[in-house]
Amino acid sequence: MKTFYLTTAIDYANGSPHLGHAYEKVLADVIARSKRLLGSPVRFVTGLDEHGQKVQQGAEAEGIDPIQRCDRVAEEFESMLRLLDISNDDYIRTTQERHKKVVAHLLQELHDRGEIYEAEYQGYYSTRAEQFLQEKDKVNGEWPEIFGEVTQITERNYFFRLSKYRDWLVSHLEENPGFIEPAHRQNQVLEFLKEPLNDLCISRPKDRLNWGIPLPFDTDYVTYVWFDALVNYVSAAGFGDPGFEQLWPADLHVIGKDILAPPHAVYWPIMLKASNLPLPARILAHGWWTSSGAKMSKSTGETVDPLSLAERYGSDPFRYFVMREMKVGNDAEFSLERFESRYRADLGNDLGNLVSRLLHMSATYEEGVTPEVGLNEGPEKKIGLLWESTKEEALKFFLEYQFSQGLERVFSFIRGINKYADERTPWKLAKSEAPEDRQALRTCLGTMIEALRLANALLAPVMPSVHASINDRLGLEPCCSWKEDLSWDHRLSGKKLGEKTILFPRDV
RNA sequence: GCCAGGGUAGCUCAGCUGGUUAGAGCGCCGCACUCAUAACGCGGAGGUCGGCGGUUCAAGUCCGCCCCCUGGUACCA
Numbered sequence: 001m002k003t004f005y006l007t008t009a010i011d012y013a014n015g016s017p018h019l020g021h022a023y024e025k026v027l028a029d030v031i032a033r034s035k036r037l038l039g040s041p042v043r044f045v046t047g048l049d050e051h052g053q054k055v056q057q058g059a060e061a062e063g064i065d066p067i068q069r070c071d072r073v074a075e076e077f078e079s080m081l082r083l084l085d086i087s088n089d090d091y092i093r094t095t096q097e098r099h100k101k102v103v104a105h106l107l108q109e110l111h112d113r114g115e116i117y118e119a120e121y122q123g124y125y126s127t128r129a130e131q132f133l134q135e136k137d138k139v140n141g142e143w144p145e146i147f148g149e150v151t152q153i154t155e156r157n158y159f160f161r162l163s164k165y166r167d168w169l170v171s172h173l174e175e176n177p178g179f180i181e182p183a184h185r186q187n188q189v190l191e192f193l194k195e196p197l198n199d200l201c202i203s204r205p206k207d208r209l210n211w212g213i214p215l216p217f218d219t220d221y222v223t224y225v226w227f228d229a230l231v232n233y234v235s236a237a238g239f240g241d242p243g244f245e246q247l248w249p250a251d252l253h254v255i256g257k258d259i260l261a262p263p264h265a266v267y268w269p270i271m272l273k274a275s276n277l278p279l280p281a282r283i284l285a286h287g288w289w290t291s292s293g294a295k296m297s298k299s300t301g302e303t304v305d306p307l308s309l310a311e312r313y314g315s316d317p318f319r320y321f322v323m324r325e326m327k328v329g330n331d332a333e334f335s336l337e338r339f340e341s342r343y344r345a346d347l348g349n350d351l352g353n354l355v356s357r358l359l360h361m362s363a364t365y366e367e368g369v370t371p372e373v374g375l376n377e378g379p380e381k382k383i384g385l386l387w388e389s390t391k392e393e394a395l396k397f398f399l400e401y402q403f404s405q406g407l408e409r410v411f412s413f414i415r416g417i418n419k420y421a422d423e424r425t426p427w428k429l430a431k432s433e434a435p436e437d438r439q440a441l442r443t444c445l446g447t448m449i450e451a452l453r454l455a456n457a458l459l460a461p462v463m464p465s466v467h468a469s470i471n472d473r474l475g476l477e478p479c480c481s482w483k484e485d486l487s488w489d490h491r492l493s494g495k496k497l498g499e500k501t502i503l504f505p506r507d508v
Numbered sequence: 509g510c511c512a513g514g515g516u517a518g519c520u521c522a523g524c525u526g527g528u529u530a531g532a533g534c535g536c537c538g539c540a541c542u543c544a545u546a547a548c549g550c551g552g553a554g555g556u557c558g559g560c561g562g563u564u565c566a567a568g569u570c571c572g573c574c575c576c577c578u579g580g581u582a583c584c585a
Contacts, residue, residue, distance in 0.1 A: 188511080188512065188580055191510095191581065194511095261580085287579095331578080332520095333520085341519095341534060344545095346533085348547080350548085352545065353544055353545055354548080355544095356544050357543050357545090357547080358543085358544085361543050365543085408522090412532085412533090415533095418549075419548085421543080421548075421549085422549045422550085423549090427541090427542070428543095506547090
């Protein structure tokens, strides 16, 4: 079985991690964990894009070497990964030798084959945006403020023959409808490709920018942003090493919608095509978090840093929130109110309280051991059927990366377990010595425990720590296979349960 | 201007190929319960499904026009 090779965009080493970075890593992580649970070997890579003018200037402003600054930012991002329980197998940095040699190798090959040529370029250059501007970038005849100071410069540069691949790319997109998800993004890219495509300037003269990978065929230049950054996906896969074919082509690139067109949907496929490398199977473009909530709280003097929520409430509630709230591909509004509502209602009241009441009843009525289930009557049949449909639908959604809808199904099942308790009323049965009541009580607790075990198995990719601690209380190892752990088989009968616990305290 | 997506309960959204009283979660009100993190369960209020017109025995669901929001792109400048 081919290893499922999954990447996120690499973050730019100019600035600190925020909600957008965090969300993308969690999304990719949940996908990676799901694939593992389905039995697929997974290689999950994320990393840091460290070259470029802003990084160089930032370091100069601080009076330190760029690499020192990058080391510090890398530590910041990696500590975010740890905070969020991201299970990446690798962390690639574009300043690493393994990456630089691949960039140089690909550039040299393309140059040798005439895919890269030298030309004089005259244009308007924005230092702030680190790019040449077109006349069309002007607004009302002036350069917009976001570009900062704009100067006209003439210089020789190297260009990659992007334009000649346009028709090829259009037909590739037309023949592979699932290449970009959500589907409407693919249409946008096709729309983008209706316009003429310019060749891509891939160099910057060293006297203007020296913090970059030197062009192998002209060391007066360094490699410009995308030809450096995008290549991380193949260098992290070990391009040139024996194991490369086991990983490449990538199965999924997870990126933000802002870097879909043109970088990931145009430059990258063409770079690969020109290098005779196969294309990734799929690109998933997620949306953005909007934060008028943050503005509001700033005006009230209470600033909410989304990442501090993970520190305060724990990584899993944060992961649950972003996965539940964001419909993949759309934008979502972030607000503290919504976060707290999800935390209190879904996690505390529905799931946490279920764990709590169930462990408590089992301890007091059944000496903390999962009882044998002796009945299979209406209530049991109903919850059993609900599980079957939940399993089927939730898995389908998870496989389509629709985690919001999948989680909705899982929590609907969890509410079903609470309803089931009300139908059997074990607290009443426990007051009776009658054999039929004893049997109903044991059936009820055993059924609830089995149902909780199954719901918890589906939560594993989204809330790995909560999953582990619930399983621990149930006397189980963490779930490692959805093929084996999702069948209703009462495997816990007779097992010792753990102490009652409050998973999601109301006061944090 | 053009392309795509969207406008459904106070909020966030489900509603496939048109078919009885339009659904869920949260919030709100009430009831019940007492195993539980004042939690769980039940019930209720609340929507002329953006607007107008059309097709049909029947439209949130199809067609036309219009308005508004989001993203992309062009032109004017």
